[in-house]
Amino acid sequence: MKRPRKAKASERPERAARTERQADVIVAGHICLDMIPDMGAVKLSSLGVPGALVNVGGMVLATGGTVANSGLALHRLGVAVKLMGKVGDDPLGRIIVEALRMHGPDVADGMIVGRGEQSSYSVVLSPRGADRVFLHCPGTNDTFAADDVASDSLGGAKLFHFGYPPLMKRMYENGGSELAKLLAKAKAKGLTVSLDMSRPDPDSPAGKVDWRGVLRNALPHVDLFLPSWEETLFMLDAGGGDKAAGEGPSGERLAELSGRLLEMGAAVVGIKIGEEGLYVRTTANRERMRASGACAPGETDDWTARELLAPCFATEAVGTTGAGDSTIAGFLCGLLHGLPLERTMTAAVGVGACSVEALDATSGVRSWTDTLRRIDAGWGRRTPAVPLSGWTRSGDGGMWIGPYDKSRTNSL
Secondary structure, eight states: OOOOOOOOGGGHHHHHHHHOOOOSEEEEEOOEEEEEEOOTTOOGGGGGSTTOOOOOOOEEEEEESHHHHHHHHHHHTTOOEEEEEEEESSHHHHHHHHHHHTTOTTTTTTOEEETTOOOOEEEEEOOTTSOOEEEEEOGGGGTOOGGGSOGGGGTTOSEEEEEOGGGOHHHHSGGGHHHHHHHHHHHHTTOEEEEEOOOOOTTSTGGGSOHHHHHHHHGGGOSEEOOBHHHHHHHHSTTHHHHHHHOOOOHHHHHHHHHHHHHTTOSEEEEEOGGGOEEEEEOSOHHHHHTSGGGOOSSHHHHSSOEEEEOOBOOOOSOOTTHHHHHHHHHHHHHHTTOOHHHHHHHHHHHHHHHTTSSSSSTTOOOHHHHHHHHHTTOOBOOOOSOOTTOEEOTTSSOEEOTTSHHHHTTO
16 A cells, blocks of 8 residues: 655644644744754854864754643643744754654644745753853744634644743734733633743843833733743833842742733733742632633632642652653643642642653653642652741641732731
């Protein structure tokens, strides 16, 4: 029997539109190809000599960005996921698509191909004993627009997760109008909408954007807003570039910033605080929580007017690349499984802890069943060093409960 011709990368979106499997989660946004040569003993100063030939070792190719990191982490957790990054119809784009497809024959069927466009890539120069240098081409990430995601491609999904708009020019220019348009499109289809951020270079065009204005436009369409502490501080505080470099989180500041984000329209604000864990504060408006799309919690009261911190699990970190993206994947997976908020947050930091046990972004992530089994077996937790004035520890010792949690306010 003659084998069917393998479709070219530029043909796959059309084929996928006819045959793609049902996905519960769509992960869209930033994707790139990281090219990492083994620098050995080469010093960066050697690269500044005109005409020099510098011998290096082999090169590692790896996909990066929210689509690859959160998307593949969800896939490893057992979630039916569709990846919607944008690549060019160039050799790098084909490498990215094939690298994703290695994780499953259908996982890359939602990828968007820009005709005649350059795919995004980074050359990572990481000499021993020195900071890394990144040579980055944003490529198709800068041209990603709301119209690249067809409304019918969202059909059947329950959750739409978008990541890294500060690294995508069309998404942050003009007050984030394209970002708001895209998120509103997903919201109109009845999906739960989740948004992750990245921290731009303060001196870049993205670093000079009015991010408070962008968030005011976007967050009314966002159910779950899941940035890091540094990103939150940068975007909400004037001069945040300097502050984010020096100010550490505290319970008081987390409450202040999350309160502002809830006022902008989000139903759930989850702030990743690195090795300290995951902070979550939720709306006190039950109707807003019920309007959180297809994955709205069945037990709305359990998710309403909450303020909690889930400390990280104790583990030996090998690499931290993609830890925040994996934490988000664990949070989304808990929501999909209808878990209570405390259990969802615990699963999120559990997935994040598993991810740092491997050098790359996702190979440390275990199945959902194995992750919960490890947690339930008595996996030890770290003690957070974040100042938590007025907070109390939960009865089982796993969570910290903030002053704005209804279990506290109802008893006052």
